[in-house]
Amino acid sequence: MDKIKKWKNLCQAKDIVEVLNKKHFKASYVETLEEAKDKLIEMIEEGASVAIGGSTTLSEMGLIDILRSGKYKFFDRYQDLPFDPDIVEIHRKSLTADFLLTGTNAITKSGELVNTDCTGNRIAPMIFGPKNVVIVAGVNKIVDSLDDAFKRIREIAPMNAKRIKHETPCVETGTCVDCDCKKRICNFTTIIHNGIKFEGRIKILIIADEVGY
Numbered sequence: 001m002d003k004i005k006k007w008k009n010l011c012q013a014k015d016i017v018e019v020l021n022k023k024h025f026k027a028s029y030v031e032t033l034e035e036a037k038d039k040l041i042e043m044i045e046e047g048a049s050v051a052i053g054g055s056t057t058l059s060e061m062g063l064i065d066i067l068r069s070g071k072y073k074f075f076d077r078y079q080d081l082p083f084d085p086d087i088v089e090i091h092r093k094s095l096t097a098d099f100l101l102t103g104t105n106a107i108t109k110s111g112e113l114v115n116t117d118c119t120g121n122r123i124a125p126m127i128f129g130p131k132n133v134v135i136v137a138g139v140n141k142i143v144d145s146l147d148d149a150f151k152r153i154r155e156i157a158p159m160n161a162k163r164i165k166h167e168t169p170c171v172e173t174g175t176c177v178d179c180d181c182k183k184r185i186c187n188f189t190t191i192i193h194n195g196i197k198f199e200g201r202i203k204i205l206i207i208a209d210e211v212g213y
Contacts, residue, residue, distance in 0.1 A: 001209070006031075006208070006209075009139045009208040009209060009210075010029075010031065010208045012139045012142055012208070013029035013139055013206045013207070013208040014029060015109075016107060016109070016111075016139075016142055016206055017029045017204075017206055019109065019110065019111040020107075020111050020204055020206075022111065023111035023193075023194040023195060023196075024194050024195040024196040024199045024200075025111070025194070025195040025202050025203070025204050026195070026200045026202070026203045026204070027203070027204040027205075027206065028203075028204075028205060028206070029205070029206040029207070029208060030205060030206075030207055030208070031207075031208045031209070032207065032208075032209060033057075033060060033061050033207060033209065033211055034061070035207075036061060036136055036205050036207050037061040037062070037063065037066075039205060040061075040063070040101065040134060040136065040205065041066065043099070043132075043134060043203070044072065044098075044099055046071045046072065047071070047072065047073070048072055048073065048098040048099055049072070049073040049074075049075065049096070049097045049098045049099070050067055050072045050073065050074050050075065050097055050098065050099045050100075050101065051075040051077075051093075051094030051095075051097035051099070051100045051101070051125065051130060052064070052067065052074075052075075052077065052078075052100070052101050052102065053100060053101070053102030053103065053121070053122030053125070053126070054077075054102075054103075054122055054160075054164070055101075055102050055103030055136070055212065056103070056163065056211075056212040056213050057103045057136050057137065057138065057207075057211045057212035058101060058102070058103060058136060060211060060212065061136075063101065064076075064078055075090050075093050075094045075097060076090065077090050077091065077094070077121075088119075091119065091121035094121065094125055094129075094130070095124065095125050095128075095129035095130065096129065096130070097125070097129070097130040097131075098130065098131050098132060099130060099131070099132045099133075099134060100125045100126065100129070100130040100132070100133045100134070101134050101136070102122055102126065102133070102134075102135055102136075103135065103136055103137055103141075103212055104135050104137050104141060105141070105149070105152065105153050105156065106141055106142075106143050106148070106149035106152045106153060107137060107141050107142050107143070107149075107204075108142075108143055108144070108145055108146055108148070108149055109142065109143070109144055109145075110145075111194070112146065112149070112191050112192065112193055113126075113135070113191070113192040113202075113204075114146065114149035114150070114153065114189070114190070114191050115153075115189070115190050115192075116153045116157070116185075116186050116187075116188065116189045117185075117187065117188045117189075117190075118164075118166070118184070118185040118186070118187055118188075119187070119188075120187070120188045123188060123189075123190045126190070126192065126202070127190065127192065131201070132201060132203065133201060133202045133203065134203045134204075134205065135202065135203070135204045135205070136204075136205045136207065137204065137205070137206060137207065137211075137212070138206075138207045138209050138210050138211035138212055139206065139207070139208060139209065139210065140210040140211070140212070141212070146191065150189075153186070153189075154176040154186075155176070156213045157170055157176045157185060157186055158170035158171060158173070158174050158175060158176060159213050160185055160213060161183075161185050163213075164185070166183040166184075166185055167181075167183045168181060168183050168184060168185065169181070
């Protein structure tokens with residue numbers, strides 16, 4: 001990466017970490033995806049139960065294979081199961097995990113976490129359930145305002161629909177049309193304004209790079 005761009009990313013990472021810590025989250029930053037993976041693994045003690053929210057950032061760091069190593073009790077939502085009820089049951093059990101690892105769709109410069117889900121199995125445990133929530137996000141997730149967060153979510157929705165193979169209009173057009181179909185991925189939206197209720201529960205790793213969608 002260009003040195004000047006890297007410097008700019010580091011400045012953004014440091015600034016948002018300061019804001020997030022003032023909002024009672026436990027935030028820190030790393031320079032690379034590999035450093036984020038190492039720090040994430042350090043946080044999780046062997047034998048802990050771990051759930052994961054859909055995240056291209058976590059997929060890019062190869063986290064799934066690590067969680068399947070046998071060192072953890074992994075609520076594996078990615079295993080090849082034939083029926084939706086089996087996956088839904090894994091989502092339910094994930095609410096009791098020691099750790100939820102996930103990404104976020106957007107972080108405003110005032111420190112709000114904004115997310116939209118298809119099923120709610122990611123945003124529900126972010127709010128309540130697991131003892132620890134660890135969110136990993138690149139600086140490309142940082143936006144100016146809530147309006148910009150909602151705009152960003154609409155822009156990335158077609159890519160996420162394509163990634164998870166949902167048959168939605170946006171997969172054909174590349175543009176969100178606020179559809180009304182069974183496979184719609186934009187059903188639930190949440191804003192986490194701060195972490196004060198359970199201070200330290202939500203931990204945020206900011207990567208000084210552009211990763212994920």
